[in-house]
Amino acid sequence: xxxxxxxxxGNAGVWNVEGEENMESNLMxxxxxxxxxxxEFLRFCGLMAGTLALPAGSIGQIAKALEAxxxxxxxxxxxxxxxxxxxxxxxxxHPTVADVVLNLLSWEYHELxxxxxxxxxxxxxxRVVEEEKGKFIAVVEGAIxxxxxxxxxxxxxxxxxxxxxxxxxxxAITVAMGSCAWDGGFVRSAPNPTKAIGTSEALPGVRxxxxxxxxxxAVNMAALxxxxxxxxxxxxxxAYNRPLFAHANLIHxxxxxxANYDAGRFVEEWGDEGHVKGYCLYHxxxxxxxxxxxxxxVRWNDQTSWPxxxxxxxxxxxxxxxxxxxxxxxxxxxxxxGFGADVTAGNIGAAFLGAVAGATALHAVGSAVRRRVRAxxxxxxxxxxxxxxxxxxx
Ligand code: SF4
Ligand code: F3S
Numbered sequence: 001x002x003x004x005x006x007x008x009x010g011n012a013g014v015w016n017v018e019g020e021e022n023m024e025s026n027l028m029x030x031x032x033x034x035x036x037x038x039x040e041f042l043r044f045c046g047l048m049a050g051t052l053a054l055p056a057g058s059i060g061q062i063a064k065a066l067e068a069x070x071x072x073x074x075x076x077x078x079x080x081x082x083x084x085x086x087x088x089x090x091x092x093x094h095p096t097v098a099d100v101v102l103n104l105l106s107w108e109y110h111e112l113x114x115x116x117x118x119x120x121x122x123x124x125x126x127r128v129v130e131e132e133k134g135k136f137i138a139v140v141e142g143a144i145x146x147x148x149x150x151x152x153x154x155x156x157x158x159x160x161x162x163x164x165x166x167x168x169x170x171x172a173i174t175v176a177m178g179s180c181a182w183d184g185g186f187v188r189s190a191p192n193p194t195k196a197i198g199t200s201e202a203l204p205g206v207r208x209x210x211x212x213x214x215x216x217x218a219v220n221m222a223a224l225x226x227x228x229x230x231x232x233x234x235x236x237x238x239a240y241n242r243p244l245f246a247h248a249n250l251i252h253x254x255x256x257x258x259a260n261y262d263a264g265r266f267v268e269e270w271g272d273e274g275h276v277k278g279y280c281l282y283h284x285x286x287x288x289x290x291x292x293x294x295x296x297x298v299r300w301n302d303q304t305s306w307p308x309x310x311x312x313x314x315x316x317x318x319x320x321x322x323x324x325x326x327x328x329x330x331x332x333x334x335x336x337x338g339f340g341a342d343v344t345a346g347n348i349g350a351a352f353l354g355a356v357a358g359a360t361a362l363h364a365v366g367s368a369v370r371r372r373v374r375a376x377x378x379x380x381x382x383x384x385x386x387x388x389x390x391x392x393x394x
Contacts, residue, residue: 027067030103036096044096044222051223051298052235052245065230066104072229073136075128076110077167079153079160080187080196081142084215085178086112092218101222104229105137111155122156125163129170137225138171140164143180143187144202147195161202168199169206173234176200177221179214179317182240186214189323200241209234210241212293212318219298220246240320246298251288251314254296257281275311285330286313293318 031041045062049055054062078086090113092098107113109125116124128136142160145152150159168174176199179185188196200208211221224243227235236244252258260266261280268274268283282289291314295306308314316326 027069027071027103031099034099034103036099040096041100044100045226047097047219048223048226051219051294052227053248062226062230066226069104069229071104071106072172073108073128073132074105074110074139075108075125075136075167075171076112076139076141077160077163078111079140079142079164079181080145080194081178081180083112083141085141085181086110088215089177089218089221092222097218097222101218101225104225108136119156125167129167133170134172136171137228138168138174140168140174140176140181140199140208141178143184143194143196143198145187145194145196146202147193152194152196164199164202168203168208173209173228174199174203174206175209175211175221175224177211178216179212179322182210182212182242183321186323188321208241209237209243212240212242212247212320214317214322216318217246217295217298217300219303220294242318246294247292247318249292249294251291251293251295251308251316254294255288255308256296257308278311281308281311281313283332284313285315285328285332287316287319287322287326287329287333288314290326290333291316291319291322 028038028041031037042059042063045059045066046056049059049062076086089101090098108128109121111121114121114124142153144150144160144164146161150161153160155163176182180187180196181199183198184192184196184201185198187194188198198210200206200210209224211224213220220243223245224235227233234243238244238247240247252261255261257278257280260278261282265277265279266274266283267279267281270284280286286308288308295314295318296308299306299309313329315329316322319326
């Protein structure tokens with residue numbers, strides 16, 4: 001725990017919200033005080049191990065490491081945003097995700113939940129940067145406006161750009177949570193009146209872990225933080241610096257409606273019989289074949305559902321600059337090279353079944369389609385060389 005008058009503003013500021021300023025530093029004691037049993041804590045560790053694709057044997061290792069770990073300081077910077085990622089994190093449906101994450105870290109600065117305000121709050125941020133240099137975790141939520149010298153978003157008279165330039169290079173790790181912090185998100189979408197950009201673009205040379213999603217899934221964020229705390233390292237990242245555990249597979253390849261896609265059963269109109277029966281949403285614009293994310297397995301709302309299960313196509317909200325590159329959201333994907341986008345694996349399968357020897361060929365064709373779809377997805381969402389959105393494809 002930190003001492004001193006100013007120091008209490010951060011910690012006590014946050015925790016006073018729930019009246020827990022005397023919280024024990026020991027993790028299990030703190031969780032107990034919040035009504036979280038050891039069994040629930042181990043369930044949380046199991047969820048984290050599963051999300052990180054670690055073997056079941058690692059659950060005990062994670063639990064032990066988290067219990068022994070000093071609570072590092074976290075500062076959460078909020079700029080051009082809707083606070084959706086804070087909401088996603090703090091209101092996570094899983095009963096223990098928010099509780100455990102709140103207790104694993106010493107949340108010293110978070111405008112949305114801290115009681116301290118004004119110069120006292122800003123003094124906390126300054127102190128963390130000076131005294132916790134190289135040790136604290138910085139989370140950025142929201143885009144960074146660069147137009148009008150940053151005047152579109154200022155805090156305490158300083159622009160968002162000034163603040164992240166001071167805070168993030170001094171952090172142990174910087175995490176951009178959500179689409180706006182990652183690539184500028186909705187704020188940056190055309191015509192981008194405030195000239196907003198994402199965190200890593202604003203901080204050349206600073207390594208930023210990008211948690212895509214609009215909002216990012218709290219379970220993934222918890223898994224990232226758990227990995228960092230338990231193993232002292234960040235998990236493997238992809239070309240966009242997103243955690244591979246969340247982006248290794250296409251949504252389409254994990255989707256529970258995939259059998260309908262393969263069999264050519266599609267929703268053709270909202271509310272039609274196919275919609276009622278839970279058919280594939282590809283004809284309604286679903287971007288699952290082009291998007292990677294672990295939505296189908298991690299899900300939302302206490303792991304009960306996700307957009308496609310709820311009957312809406314995926315709009316690829318965890319993909320690079322999806323607002324510009326994946327809209328219009330209700331139009332079918334453009335043609336996959338070599339096969340028309342309308343030619344489904346099911347259609348291909350049906351054509352081949354009559355002429356070619358069964359399952360082996362079908363599997364080979366299916367794999368070829370998937371490779372082509374994936375190649376198309378990779379090309380479409382490759383990090384842009386220029387700052388321009390991809391041209392809309394009809
Ligand atoms: Fe699922 Fe969408 Fe793929 Fe259909 S197109 S199987 S709804 S991800
Ligand atoms: Fe986003 Fe698609 Fe999941 S829209 S929440 S990645 S299903």
